Amino acid sequence: MNLKDIKNDWIKEFSQPMMIAGPCSAESEAQMLETARRIRETHANVPIFRAGIWKPRTKPNGFEGVGVIGLNWLKKVKEEYGFKTATEVANAHHVDAALEADVDILWIGARSTVNPFTVQEIAEALKGTSKTVLVKNPVNPDLALWIGALERLLGQNINNLGVIHRGFSTYQKTKYRNNPNWQIALDFKSEFPDIPMLIDPSHICGNRTGLAAITQEALNVGYQGAIIETHSNPDEAWSDAAQQITPEVLAELILNLKVRNSGLAGFEGEMGRHRTLISDIDFQLIELLSQRMKISEKIGTLKKENDIAIFQPERWRTITEYAVQKATETGMSRDFIEKIFKAIHEESIDVQNGIMINR
Ligand code: PEP
Ligand code: MN
Numbered sequence: 001m002n003l004k005d006i007k008n009d010w011i012k013e014f015s016q017p018m019m020i021a022g023p024c025s026a027e028s029e030a031q032m033l034e035t036a037r038r039i040r041e042t043h044a045n046v047p048i049f050r051a052g053i054w055k056p057r058t059k060p061n062g063f064e065g066v067g068v069i070g071l072n073w074l075k076k077v078k079e080e081y082g083f084k085t086a087t088e089v090a091n092a093h094h095v096d097a098a099l100e101a102d103v104d105i106l107w108i109g110a111r112s113t114v115n116p117f118t119v120q121e122i123a124e125a126l127k128g129t130s131k132t133v134l135v136k137n138p139v140n141p142d143l144a145l146w147i148g149a150l151e152r153l154l155g156q157n158i159n160n161l162g163v164i165h166r167g168f169s170t171y172q173k174t175k176y177r178n179n180p181n182w183q184i185a186l187d188f189k190s191e192f193p194d195i196p197m198l199i200d201p202s203h204i205c206g207n208r209t210g211l212a213a214i215t216q217e218a219l220n221v222g223y224q225g226a227i228i229e230t231h232s233n234p235d236e237a238w239s240d241a242a243q244q245i246t247p248e249v250l251a252e253l254i255l256n257l258k259v260r261n262s263g264l265a266g267f268e269g270e271m272g273r274h275r276t277l278i279s280d281i282d283f284q285l286i287e288l289l290s291q292r293m294k295i296s297e298k299i300g301t302l303k304k305e306n307d308i309a310i311f312q313p314e315r316w317r318t319i320t321e322y323a324v325q326k327a328t329e330t331g332m333s334r335d336f337i338e339k340i341f342k343a344i345h346e347e348s349i350d351v352q353n354g355i356m357i358n359r
Helices: 009-013 029-041 069-081 092-100 116-126 143-155 182-191 201-205 211-220 247-255 267-305 313-329 334-356
Strands: 018-022 048-050 084-088 105-108 132-136 161-165 197-199 225-229
Touching (some): 029 048, 029 069, 069 084, 105 116, 143 161, 161 182, 197 211, 201 211, 211 247, 267 334, 313 334
Parallel strands (some): 048 084
């Protein structure tokens, strides 16, 4: 069977957007049950409860998860509050334990999706399962690797599949912990329109403030749901404290979401998607311009220390030349690119002037 042919009826069981919420990590029975109870008390539509049992951490000696004991707490959450449950599995032992504990949804984390050996091991351990398996994007923006992971699962007769976009890792620090890339999501969606896509705004943002905007943008481009880290006491969380929110804040976020027309042909849906892509590019432009200006400041300091004039006509000529050439290659007008670079260069000179005269 081909990925394009699989039926994804599993998501139809849930109203959309389908929300998964719960702590980054299971820490104690009390923390799990309190988080679950408070989510229920808000009456927000959250059918699935998440918690990390085994935690892949960047550095050693951090909290690496409570291990199998946490699976009992997930069971209790299911029994007492009627949630379906979800956790991350990263090797065959995790799979065996999670299946034994009857966890409903298993996901493969970003740090596992990058490794075909790991994905293959997980897929074989899951062979033939009717559980839903969600695959987070790999840490690097590689669509083929992401799709490859789904194919490995399908190869083991695992047919209830979905994907989660949790952003891509970058060396350069940006306002995101992991940069979202809507274009990759759209490319995925146009190739596999039936495979549900969820957004993980928590690991994209790395903070609490951006969660609502990212979730909304994802719905605008046709995502069907979100997985949001929610903790009874976020400030005291043992992992990812900065990005977790309380059940009450989660409920507010869900209440404010606008569900867009999801039909690909729908005007609003189409407009929303294009606008989100444009905003995304605008943010990147601004980020790049800001990086450029910071380098200009450094150059300004060097010029000051070495008594060199700010305006170097030779350099300006080089910049205009490469900008115009690149613009022509990409089909843009020479006039337009000259205008833009003039403005950038003027601002850069202004910034350097500020340094010369200690503004
Ligand atoms: C998580 O969901 O807690 C997690 C570890 O995420 P990721 O695999 O996206 O890093
Ligand atoms: Mn986390």
